[in-house]
Amino acid sequence: EHQTILQRLSIKRRVIVVLVRTAEDLAKCDALIIPGGESTTMAILARSAGLLEPLREFLRTKVVWGTCAGAILLSTSVENAKKGGQELLGGISVKIARNGWGSQVESFEAALEVEGLRDSSRPYTGVFIRAPVVLELTPSPLDPPIEIIARLSPQCLPRSHDLPQADIAAGSDPRTIVALRQGHHLLTTFHPELTDDNRFHEYFIQQCVLPSLA
Numbered sequence: 001e002h003q004t005i006l007q008r009l010s011i012k013r014r015v016i017v018v019l020v021r022t023a024e025d026l027a028k029c030d031a032l033i034i035p036g037g038e039s040t041t042m043a044i045l046a047r048s049a050g051l052l053e054p055l056r057e058f059l060r061t062k063v064v065w066g067t068c069a070g071a072i073l074l075s076t077s078v079e080n081a082k083k084g085g086q087e088l089l090g091g092i093s094v095k096i097a098r099n100g101w102g103s104q105v106e107s108f109e110a111a112l113e114v115e116g117l118r119d120s121s122r123p124y125t126g127v128f129i130r131a132p133v134v135l136e137l138t139p140s141p142l143d144p145p146i147e148i149i150a151r152l153s154p155q156c157l158p159r160s161h162d163l164p165q166a167d168i169a170a171g172s173d174p175r176t177i178v179a180l181r182q183g184h185h186l187l188t189t190f191h192p193e194l195t196d197d198n199r200f201h202e203y204f205i206q207q208c209v210l211p212s213l214a
């Protein structure tokens with residue numbers, strides 16, 4: 001789905017999309033999207049494909065965007081990991097909870113206002129499927145700062161939420177954060193590839209990837 005959207009973007013510079021299954025595929029890339037799926041399985045498969053270390057190395061210098069399970073892999077610490085643990089790649093200094101809004105039946109959509117998106121006052125539909133929840137921002141003083149680019153608004157929180165009203169109203173609860181950037185990485189807890197709206201992928205190419213190649 002990410003590939004389909006990237007290929008239909010109308011930007012001047014052509015984007016060549018490669019599906020990454022091996023370290024050789026990865027070596028061809030300037031930037032990477034780690035898609036949704038199942039983070040524990042993805043980490044196990046990445047290990048057996050010999051991709052974990054190449055991915056960690058890639059993260060040190062290149063642009064990476066993690067969506068949903070990909071966002072979990074990009075985090076530095078995880079709660080609610082499966083028995084046996086969860087290997088992470090790290091790269092973004094957040095603590096995240098797998099399935100933080102509940103199970104499949106609690107999946108939901110929410111209208112988001114995303115900072116920096118083209119036509120940003122037009123809501124962007126976030127699709128949340130067994131989505132992770134950001135529990136805490138944990139940058140050390142030496143880490144690049146974290147920029148929050150979208151939060152769930154009080155009216156759009158899923159029914160399963162139990163967040164304190166005062167913190168939601170103040171926009172200060174980290175659990176309402178659904179998109180953020182740190183250094184050259186981007187994290188979204190929802191699935192921008194599952195909408196017809198190209199704007200998030202356009203943002204990724206224009207605001208994250210192209211500047212890194214300049």
Ligand SMILES: NC(=O)CC[C@H](N)C(=O)O
Nearest residue numbers: 036037038039068069130
């Ligand atoms: N839609 C998704 O990517 C779900 C993520 C899944 N809950 C996980 O833990 O990996």
